[in-house]
Amino acid sequence: MDLKELKQNKSFRGIKCLNCGQPLRIDDLFCSNCGQKNDVRTLQISELLSEFFTSFYSINSRFLKTIIPLISKPGKVTKEYAKGKRMSFMNPFRFYINVSIFFFLLQGIFGFFDSFEEVSASKLSPEINSSLTLDSVGKKKIDSILVAENVKVKPIDSIKDLNLSLSNNFTFIKKIENSYKFYNQHKELSVEDALDSLNYPPTFNNRLIYKKSSDLVKLMDDESYRKKIATDINSKLSIALFLMLPFFALFYKLVYIKTKCTYLEHLIFIFHTQSVFFLYLIFFFLFDRVFNTNVGTPLLILTFGYYLYKAMKYFYNQSRLKTFLKYSMLVFVFFVLSVINMVFLSIFSFATN
Numbered sequence: 001m002d003l004k005e006l007k008q009n010k011s012f013r014g015i016k017c018l019n020c021g022q023p024l025r026i027d028d029l030f031c032s033n034c035g036q037k038n039d040v041r042t043l044q045i046s047e048l049l050s051e052f053f054t055s056f057y058s059i060n061s062r063f064l065k066t067i068i069p070l071i072s073k074p075g076k077v078t079k080e081y082a083k084g085k086r087m088s089f090m091n092p093f094r095f096y097i098n099v100s101i102f103f104f105l106l107q108g109i110f111g112f113f114d115s116f117e118e119v120s121a122s123k124l125s126p127e128i129n130s131s132l133t134l135d136s137v138g139k140k141k142i143d144s145i146l147v148a149e150n151v152k153v154k155p156i157d158s159i160k161d162l163n164l165s166l167s168n169n170f171t172f173i174k175k176i177e178n179s180y181k182f183y184n185q186h187k188e189l190s191v192e193d194a195l196d197s198l199n200y201p202p203t204f205n206n207r208l209i210y211k212k213s214s215d216l217v218k219l220m221d222d223e224s225y226r227k228k229i230a231t232d233i234n235s236k237l238s239i240a241l242f243l244m245l246p247f248f249a250l251f252y253k254l255v256y257i258k259t260k261c262t263y264l265e266h267l268i269f270i271f272h273t274q275s276v277f278f279l280y281l282i283f284f285f286l287f288d289r290v291f292n293t294n295v296g297t298p299l300l301i302l303t304f305g306y307y308l309y310k311a312m313k314y315f316y317n318q319s320r321l322k323t324f325l326k327y328s329m330l331v332f333v334f335f336v337l338s339v340i341n342m343v344f345l346s347i348f349s350f351a352t353n
Helices: 002-008 044-072 076-083 092-125 126-131 156-162 172-185 192-199 204-221 221-257 265-292 296-318 318-353
Strands: none
Touching: 044 076, 044 092, 044 265, 076 265, 076 296, 092 221, 092 265, 172 192, 172 204, 192 204, 204 221, 204 318, 221 265, 221 318, 265 296, 296 318
């Protein structure tokens, strides 16, 4: 609904805001309380499209006004945003989320096509095709357990070779060790059959121990399983990193305790620099994919390391020596937190798969 048309015709306006109920005068074009147009006409598709393109242009314009100086002038956007120039730039939290989502989405798309190519290649492999068994015509059965062709199944009584004690006093570590050894020799057995052969009751704990012991073998021997765990870690990485940043801001607050910067200003600085990190990550990720190289990671470390130093120097306005010392300290802290984060994510992903 065109604003010019609304100005010309008072019959289109009401005396009460349709959004918040605020009393209005017939001359009011907008509500003084919520800002909505004083328009009582029936909603039309043209208005929806107009609002969509207006909001899209607004977001797109602010995104461009943010990303260009954010990359080209380290620390400047953060300083101006902290001084109050907020309508000129995109919200730092929203900007960070948009950039990180785009990176992980891009990574997921490439990962999907990579896995698709691997599956297609495996279907064309004559070695795999020759090992496939037919249905009831050519399928081999060994006892009541269906196993893949050409797999040598050892007799169940070969468990004696493992020197396992069948007493009920197995420790937790001993159960893991026995399950690990047994799975290495009897990978074709189900969890239930394996526990029965080990003379372990099929309780939840025993099933879990055997399952995780077998997963440990897969983690070392099966590349596809390692990729699965890596994909799961990657899917949680963005959330874990986002939750880590507010804690990292506390270290900034401690290191720059003599400055007048508030905790929120430190946090905004971190979100801006991490957004640039993801932008560099996107660029070098695509660079490696397009040119089939492995130089992206070292180039990322060098370029972002230099960017972070320049951003800290400009935003906190301290000497080069002080900036470098604090820069080194904070990079070390971030590295330690990242390692702890990755260890926790790896353990969690392995435990829940």
